[in-house]
Amino acid sequence: MDRLQKQIKFILEIDKIKGILRQGLVLNGKRQETDAEHSWHMAMCAVLLKEYYHDEVDMLKVIKMILVHDIVEIVAGDTPAYGNYSQAEKEKNELEASKEIYGILPQDQRDELMEIWLEFEKGETKEAKFANACDRFQGFIQNVTSDAHTWRKFKVTKSKLMNRMRPIVNFIPEVYYGYIQGYMKEYLDNGVVTDDKPIKLIATDLDGTFVNSEKKVPEKNKEVINKYIDKGISFVPSSGRDLPSIKELLEDIKDIKYFSCFNGARIFRGEELIHSVKMDKEMCLDILKKGTELGLKYSGTSNYDVCYSQLDTEYYTEFKLKDSKYTFHSNENFDNLKAFDFEKIVFFGTQDVFKVLRKYVEEKYGDKVNIFVSGDYVIDIVSKKCSKGNALKIIAQDMGIYLDEVIAFGDNENDLSMLTEVGYPVAMKNAKEVVKNIISQITPVSNEEGGVGIYLDEFLKDK
DSSP: HHHHHHHHHHHHHHGGGGOOOEEEEEEEEEEEEHHHHHHHHHHHHHHHHHHGGOOOHHHHHHHHHHHTTTHHHHHOOOOOTOOOOHHHHHHHHHHHHHHHHTTTHHHHHHHHHHHHHOOOTTTTHHHHHHHHHHHHHHHHHHHHTTSSSHHHHHTBBBBHHHHHHHHHHOOOHHHIIIIIIHHHHHHTTTSSBBOOOOOOOOEEEEETBBOOOOOOOOOHHHHHHHHHHHHOOOEEEESSSHHHHHHHTTTTTTOOOOEEEGGGGEEETTTTEEEOOOOOOOHHHHHHHHHHHTOOEEEEETTEEEEEESOOOOGGHHOOOOOOOOEEEETTTTTOOOOOOOOOEESSOOOOHHHHHHHHHHHHHHTTTEEEEEEETTTEEEEETTOOHHHHHHHHHTTTTGGEEEEEEESSSGHHHHHHSSSSEOOOOOOHHHHHHTTOBBOOOOOGGGGHHHHHHHHTTTT
C-alpha cells in the first residue's frame, strides 16, 4: 500500500500543472494557456507530425517525455522562452524541482521519469530531438493564433525566433518550410518581429556575379568574404562549374566547407561528395545527338568522366595534370559519340540555336530535366531533381541552419531557384532582366567592380 500511496500522492501533486500559466494565449486569445493544455496539444502534434520525422522513434517514450517535460514548473515556474534569464540558473532550479516532485514516487518510477525528463532536456536522442521539435512547434502556433502575443510582448528579434525554432528546421524541416516560414515572413514584413539580419551563410554564383569578365575575383570580394568568414559566417560558392575549377578560381578564399557544383547536381562537403543527381543515359544520348545535329559543341560530365566535342574551359588545368582523377573522352568529330548518365551537359553556341534545342528538350523531356542559359554562349542541362535552390537547402540542412539565415547573390536565370529560396536574395547590377524583375535588392555596382563585397559591407556593417 505504501507504493500505491506514493503514486496517488504524485498524481494529486501534478494536478497543479493545470494551474501553471504560460506566456502564450489559447486559441481565442482571451486567456493564458496552462502547462497541462500545452502538454496535451504538444502530444497531439507529435502523433500527427511523426511522418515528417524520418528516423524511427519509440513513440511511447516520446509521449512520456511530453507528459513529464513541464511538470517541474509546478515548483520552478514557467520561464518565458523569449525573456531575459540565466540558462544556468534555470537548469539549476528545474533540476532541484525535479528531485522534489519525482522524489514523491516509488524509487523505480522516480528514476524512470527523472531519466526521461533529463533525456528531453539534453535533446540528444532521436526521441528527445523529435519531442523538442514538437515543443517549439506548439509554441509557434500559439503565437500564430493569438496575433503574435508573446513576440509582441517580448519584442522578439529574428535571430531569437530562429534559435528557438532550430529543432524544427533540424529535425522536421518540411514542417518549417511548409508552414512556419510563411508566417515568419509575414511577421517580419509587418514589423512585429525585428529583422536583426542573423546571417549565417553567404552563397554566391561565380561567373557574372562573384568573378569579373577576366575570370578573376575582385579584391573587394576577397577582402570582404574573408573578413566575414573570420567572423563565423560560412561561404558557399554555387556554380555551374565543377569542383576543380571552383577551387582554382577561389584559391584566395579561405576555409570553404561546402561547394554547390553543376547548378546543384553535385554537392561537396570539403572533398567529400555528399549529393549527386544524374540523368538517364539514353536520354542524354538523344539530347547530345540533337545538339550535334544543330551544330552545337558540348561537354558532359558523369562522376569523373568527361565527354566533349569542345572541352569546357573549366577543365583546362585538370586536363593537363598527369595524375588527374578525371578521364577525358574526345568526341570532336562526332564519330565516337559517347554518353554516360551525366550529371550535367553543357552546350556551346548561339542563342538562336539554343532556342531550337530548348524547345526540343522541353517538349520531349520537360518533366525530367531543367535547361537554362548560364552565359551568353552557354546553355546547361541538369536533372529536374536538382537546382541551385535545392542544393542550398541540402547544405543548410546539413549545417543545421535556415535558408532564412542565408544571403545569396546571382545574375542569371539559373540562379533564380537559389535566390527565391533564401531570406536575403540579391541580384547583381549586371543581372539579366529576368532576374531583376523578380529580385528587388540589387548591388550598387556590377561584378566587374566587386558588387558582392560592396553590398555585403553595407548590409552587414553592424555585425
